[in-house]
Amino acid sequence: MSRIIKTETAGKDRTRLTRAVVAALRELTKQTEPGPEALDLAAFIALALETIAATIDPSVAAWEKRGYWLKADRFRRDWAWSGKMGAAMRQAVLDEDWPRIAILAAQIATRLSNVNVSPNHRMGTPWKGAYRKLKEGQNKG
Numbered sequence: 552m553s554r555i556i557k558t559e560t561a562g563k564d565r566t567r568l569t570r571a572v573v574a575a576l577r578e579l580t581k582q583t584e585p586g587p588e589a590l591d592l593a594a595f596i597a598l599a600l601e602t603i604a605a606t607i608d609p610s611v612a613a614w615e616k617r618g619y620w621l622k623a624d625r626f627r628r629d630w631a632w633s634g635k636m637g638a639a640m641r642q643a644v645l646d647e648d649w650p651r652i653a654i655l656a657a658q659i660a661t662r663l664s665n666v667n668v669s670p671n672h673r674m675g676t677p678w679k680g681a682y683r684k685l686k687e688g689q690n691k692g
Contacts, residue, residue, distance in 0.1 A: 561606035568599045573668045575599070575678050576660050585649050587682070593644045593652050594685040595678030596659065600637030603630070632662055644685060 572595075579592040607630050611623035636659055643651040 561609040565603050565606045565610070568603050569663055569666050570668050571674055571677050572596055572599045572603075572659065573663050573666045574674055576656055576663070577668075578678070579656055585647070590644065590647070590682040591678045591680065593640060593656070593682075595681035596656070597637050597640035597644055598681055598685060598688075600633045600640065600659070604634030604637055607631075607633075636662070641685065644682070 575592045575595050579589060579596070582589040582592070607627055611626050614620075614623040614626070636655060640652065640655045640659070642648075643655060
């Protein structure tokens with residue numbers, strides 16, 4: 552029997568999502584007025600940040616298993632903002648509070664300023680339909 556190698560890890564998901572959030576932030580800043588695309592972009596950012604926050608515990612589980620408590624705590628502390636900002640952005644999008652969305656987008660951009668995404672990235676537009684998904688998630692919860 553051969554070993555099973557897991558290619559999709561929480562760290563890879565987090566990296567992919569942070570790059571997508573940076574791309575979405577760039578597109579959001581290009582928007583001249585609030586509209587459906589801006590709502591999709593802001594909703595995608597909220598959903599992605601919440602997903603990033605969900606990857607934190609699986610990432611530190613291996614470190615805690617080996618007794619690297621300080622490393623795990625530092626990692627949790629470094630990424631704690633993602634869940635808070637994701638929830639705040641979710642509420643701002645649902646309220647369509649554009650001044651709050653702009654403030655949160657700037658704060659998120661500051662947090663992710665070290666993430667490099669080429670202007671010619673091949674991610675496509677993962678934010679299409681994100682507002683609908685956010686609304687559906689809100690109705691279920």
